[in-house]
Amino acid sequence: xxxxxxIPEVFREHFDECFRHFAKRFYTKxxxxxxxxxxxxxxxxxxxxxxxxxxxxWLQERGEIIGAARIKTSCFLELxxxxxxxxxxxxxxL
Numbered sequence: 001x002x003x004x005x006x007i008p009e010v011f012r013e014h015f016d017e018c019f020r021h022f023a024k025r026f027y028t029k030x031x032x033x034x035x036x037x038x039x040x041x042x043x044x045x046x047x048x049x050x051x052x053x054x055x056x057x058w059l060q061e062r063g064e065i066i067g068a069a070r071i072k073t074s075c076f077l078e079l080x081x082x083x084x085x086x087x088x089x090x091x092x093x094l
Contacts, residue, residue: 007078007079007080007081008081009081009082009083010080010081010082011081011082011083012082012083012084012085013083013084013085014084014085014086015070015073015074015077015084015085015086018077018082018083018084019058019065019073019077020061021082022077022080022082023058023059023060023061026040026059027059032060038052041055041056043076044073044076047072047075047076048069048072048073048076049069049072050069054069058073074086074087
């Protein structure tokens with residue numbers, strides 16, 4: 001049996017607040033127009049299966065994250081230490 005990996009909690013709130021917090025932290029480390037921003041966006045792009053422009057729109061609050069992309073983004077945030085209340089309230093799969 002593999003040992004469980006513990007991810008330190010960064011922030012705990014509803015999805016929208018967690019994503020805004022993530023975006024603020026992202027732009028603090030990588031301001032808009034910075035060299036290498038495409039490379040920094042790549043992990044989210046690949047994980048969520050979306051284009052760079054889509055992630056940029058999300059981060060700049062110019063588009064809503066819906067459907068499968070919202071679920072994937074929730075998982076991405078959880079893997080990065082965010083505790084999303086909506087995810088915590090889901091019933092476990094038997």
